[in-house]
Amino acid sequence: MRDVRDVGRRQVPASPCLIEIAGVAGAGKSTLSAALCCAEGRYQRGPFIRTRAPSHLVYVLRGLPRLLPVLVANAARPPRMSWPDVKLMAYITGWRDFLTRRYGSSDSAVVLDQGPIYALVRLKAQGRGVAASHPFQRWWNDMLAQWLRTLSVIVWLDAPDDVLRARIDARANAHTVKGTAADVGQRFITRYRELFDDVLRTVELSDPPRVLRFDTADTPVEQLVTDVRAILESEPDPSCGP
Numbered sequence: 001m002r003d004v005r006d007v008g009r010r011q012v013p014a015s016p017c018l019i020e021i022a023g024v025a026g027a028g029k030s031t032l033s034a035a036l037c038c039a040e041g042r043y044q045r046g047p048f049i050r051t052r053a054p055s056h057l058v059y060v061l062r063g064l065p066r067l068l069p070v071l072v073a074n075a076a077r078p079p080r081m082s083w084p085d086v087k088l089m090a091y092i093t094g095w096r097d098f099l100t101r102r103y104g105s106s107d108s109a110v111v112l113d114q115g116p117i118y119a120l121v122r123l124k125a126q127g128r129g130v131a132a133s134h135p136f137q138r139w140w141n142d143m144l145a146q147w148l149r150t151l152s153v154i155v156w157l158d159a160p161d162d163v164l165r166a167r168i169d170a171r172a173n174a175h176t177v178k179g180t181a182a183d184v185g186q187r188f189i190t191r192y193r194e195l196f197d198d199v200l201r202t203v204e205l206s207d208p209p210r211v212l213r214f215d216t217a218d219t220p221v222e223q224l225v226t227d228v229r230a231i232l233e234s235e236p237d238p239s240c241g242p
Contacts, residue, residue: 015104015150015152016100016102016110017108017152017153018103018115018151018153019109020112020209022115022117022157023157023158024192024193024196025164025168025175025177025192026165026168026171027157027158027164028159028167028224029157031221032155032221032228033113036111036225036228037111042107042108043108044110044111045111045113046111046115048091049087049090049091049094049095056098059094059097060090062094062097063094066139066142067086069135069138069139070089070130070139071086079129080130081128081130085126085128088119088122089139091116092116092119095116096116096147096150100150116143116147117154117196120140120147120199121195121199123140124195125192144199148208149208152209152240153211153232155214156214157214157224158213158214158215159215159216161189164189165182165185165186165189169185176188212231
């Protein structure tokens with residue numbers, strides 16, 4: 001079991017091993033997450049926020065004071081955020097404490113599919129009016145810095161644009177640009193990749209998290225699982241060590 005740190009008179013769990021799998025739509029995030037966590041072992045898929053669950057709502061409410069300036073700015077800057085956008089902000093703001101308290105004293109490696117880095121990029125990519133406001137920019141920068149101190153590893157998946165577009169169109173579930181014209185899909189991919197690149201440049205100047213990059217165009221998911229596990233087990237860090 002992991003150590004527990006003393007902070008004043010409170011005992012705070014040590015940082016858990018948090019692995020975010022990130023990438024543009026179609027890169028294979030969900031496929032890799034499911035494959036990493038399908039077998040019994042230390043890899044567990046991290047839960048997402050459920051605002052109707054009392055145990056989750058506590059963390060949403062704790063984050064409200066930090067969100068209020070953004071929500072006020074949102075009311076004055078159309079197009080306004082949707083309820084899913086607000087839930088993403090609540091997740092980004094409060095979920096770090098939830099994950100730390102739930103997994104900080106365990107030996108599990110928690111895999112986040114559509115985790116905080118993805119959520120931060122998505123909020124910017126959607127171009128809501130509030131995204132240009134000072135309260136949002138300040139909150140966004142603070143949250144990125146906070147999560148970079150919390151995440152242990154970011155697994156970045158990518159593939160050529162034509163492969164990404166084909167995968168988006170072939171997926172069973174709905175997607176914003178599924179079945180749209182090629183130029184619409186290309187603008188979507190380009191926008192997200194540019195925003196991810198900006199974040200990853202910041203990530204690679206910090207320590208942790210580490211960034212592991214993989215091209216999924218010709219690599220079977222089984223090989224990706226083997227490669228990711230091999231790196232984590234051969235080069236352990238304090239939170240993700242076996």
